[in-house]
Amino acid sequence: MSLLAGSRTSRRVLSWKPAVRRGHGRCKNLSTVSPTPRNPDASSPFRMAIVGSGPAGFYTASRVLSKLPQAKIDMYEALPVPFGLVRHGVAPDHPEVKNCQDRFDEIASSPNFTFVGNVTVGDSSQPGRHCTVELQSLMRHYDSILLAYGAAEDKKLGIFGESTLTGIYSAREFVGWYNGLPDCTNLHPDLTRGEDAVIIGQGNVALDVARMLLEDIDTLRKTDITEHALSRLAESRVKRVHIVGRRGPMQVSNLPLYDFIEPFLPLRQALNVTYQAAFTIKEARELMKLPDVAFHPVNRTLIPQDLKSLPRASKRLMEVLLKGTPDADPLETSKSWSLDSCLSPKHFLARSDSPDSVASTEFDVTALADPFDPKSRVEKTGEAIILPSDIVLRSVGYKSVPLPGFVEAGIQFDERRGIVCNDGFGRVTRLVSDSDASSSARQQVPGLYCAGWLKRGPTGVIASTMQDAFTTGDAITQDWLAGASFLGSHEGSSRAHGWEGVKEELGLDQARRVVTWDQWKMIDTVERSRGEAQGKEREKFTNVADMLAVLD
Template sequence: MFRSSVAAAGTFLTRHCRRTSHGACGTGIRMFSSVSDPEIKVCIVGSGPAGFYTAQHLLKYHKSTVIDIYEKQPVPFGLVRFGVAPDHPEVKNVVNAFTQTALQVRCSFHGNITVGKDVSIEELKQAYHVLVLSYGAETNRLLGIPGENLQGVYSASSLVGWYNGLPENRHLNPELNNETAVILGHGNVALDIARILLSPIDMLKKTDITAHSLEALQNSKVKRVVIVGRRGPLQVAFTIKELREMIKLPDTRLLYDPSDFEGLKHTVKDLPRPRRRLIELMIKAALEMNSEKEAENRGAATKEWCLRFLRSPLQIIPSDDGKRVGGIRLSVTKLEGSAESAKAIQTEDIEDLECGLVLSSIGYKSHPIDPSVPFDQREGLIPNKLGRVLHAPGICPVSFSGWKKIDCFEVAKGKKAGKPREKLIMLDLVSYWNCQPWSPPSTWLVVSLLE
């Protein structure tokens, strides 16, 4: 019954507990659930969108279900907090619904707990009837080309985590001292990153972007962003919303090669409406490049961006000292097949592009959470739902009420800076809040957090 209702959230393990008179499993492990002896006890590992949507469904349609959500970060919401671009606050409104779910009496949130480290899958299987693994795909896909480890080459997820306040990416310190950045990939994340790199600082100051990344972007020398894809305009993965935002970006000119769109007008009419509108917008932007108004805008702009089609990375070219990025070598590709299913085939033609920053936005893959779990990469999803832990030494779980304290502090701090919130990053302060009676942290504690 439950297997079909939440299969979309990730890999699923189920096991019935043998209860003793002490309310524990037959193995002697104490029950993790926060409510004693419910009919169905469900543990969701991961508190991102998929995890919360799973919880919402179960709470609504299965009244005897009690849910515990485990999250390795001390704060909930996964990609909504750490993945959505700072200038897309409307997308983050979903946290209001997630909050209402977490506040229900049959649902408990437990942050700052890493499944597979602080608590094992086997322990969870003993404690719950149903275990939903919704912990996400957080490992980056590698380019697999020479020079990938040079300074100045980063994954898209690392940069996004850097400006969104993901603790492990706080000290990324990306190379922003060169005028040209190259982004590999034609998806929404690629356009999000390009927009953040080129947006006026006054626009970013009004978002919840982290203070350290805002300062770095304010001093950035990046003025040109080249967004590279292996295939053509018909195969791009970004949506029309992201494209419109890039086209309308202030003080920024768009560079298109009209030849990329030759012959597409006849093909476009047969495409599904969303895809057709997207391609028509690209064609329109390309054909209007030489209009008087566009020429005036291009002449006044200080920054520029372009979409580069039919190019595949061959090598990251090192700088003169051999340590940093000096450029990128691209293979010219050709398409085999038609429309969105066309495949890119490398040719012998190559092209070198000088740049000082390379960002790989070619997707993610999941990772095994525990040796006892059969690993299926296709099942891995980013949302995270976590259950209630035994309070083992060195483990300090963060409850949802603890998160609300963090939330209030972030919002209040952001209000003083004219922002929606100022994200706190370090885990020590979070643990302090959760394990001690609540009081506003002292100045030295906040300073140490942001250093």
């Protein structure tokens, strides 16, 4: 298979146009030598390090491996376990969404793929519990680095009480907590404070969190939700969930997810347009179908009377919202939820008997210039309302953070949008100016690429990340075959040694703590058998020490 198929592939690969990229009139190439095309079958393979093991990393790896069969890819992951948000983000009651792990497993079993788990890319002078590799070290040992480590923090509201009162949680941490993300194991949200929960934000994460709070506990028992979350949710007193947004249903609905991927991304970047993330119809419908949970009707004035003229997706979502839960009346069911529109959080108020606990949230009432226009402007009306809030979940978006070493590597991080500056195709770029400051230009940083949420911001479902990762994968192979400048290329004939080279620099003691793919499979097996004992898919380990203990 290998010989025959290899030559076929190379023929196919060469039949694309390996011409130097067009379309970067303003993008200078650092190399002064005119590029000579590379041979995909060359004896020294293309070596790439991927930082992060979520869908963006895996799907980019799959595209690169399919086009450059000789490529050698090493994937660095800070945890001993792979899959990023597929493991720690996707809701436990959505096991079908996690089926993409089978595909990732297939990619990882390629002989040209190495998983380097339990290794953080960052500042190695900071003493940590595990192995740390510096970005500069990766740059010495690879032709290319793909940054695909996603968004590990979240956006804040920046209002009074947010960081001082207890009972206010980040939805991202709440998701990490019920999904067994080691950093969030100790969140211990108190769900017994009262009956009213307020979720600020109306994205899919908000709807996932609402579902966890409202869903029948026995349904959750069969999922891979962590045991500590199950026991807390079983004690939960929450009965009324408000999902609050600044705008109306027509604005949260259906800005198609593909707005967030190319080819529109460069356009969006050019026009500086930012959209709010929105929930999708599947999540809304699931909430409507929860047994014995009622939906408080939406504000009808914010939805057009005649749905027929709406685009298909918008129309279908509005139908779901208008239909609501005809068989469940909020006055009769024990649990209920609502989508509260046109409210912007102003500040949190403390309880009179316990000044450090949140009691309620005050919102500015907003008005939409045109309630039916998906991009309508929103303005404060001057009125305010207060919603009782025994527990608050802030769900206004995830945020990526730069890695230590970005500045030295010439990588610019857009703090406002929380992304690595790139050309929309995944090539890392930086804005530079001539010495006389007469003009500025966007310049490609050779060998560096990004994919996923780090590239386009924290929005979209796995399908959009996949498409976006394929775009980055295409850009990488196109550049490599066109003979563009990469990390190793300016150092003459010295060859990149990949993980072997990095390992040597690390020393035996550190390298011993690395978790391989086979070792992850051991952890996986133990998790599955722990789950089997309880009649669930798996029981995850929720801290790194327990994961590593399996390997001793």
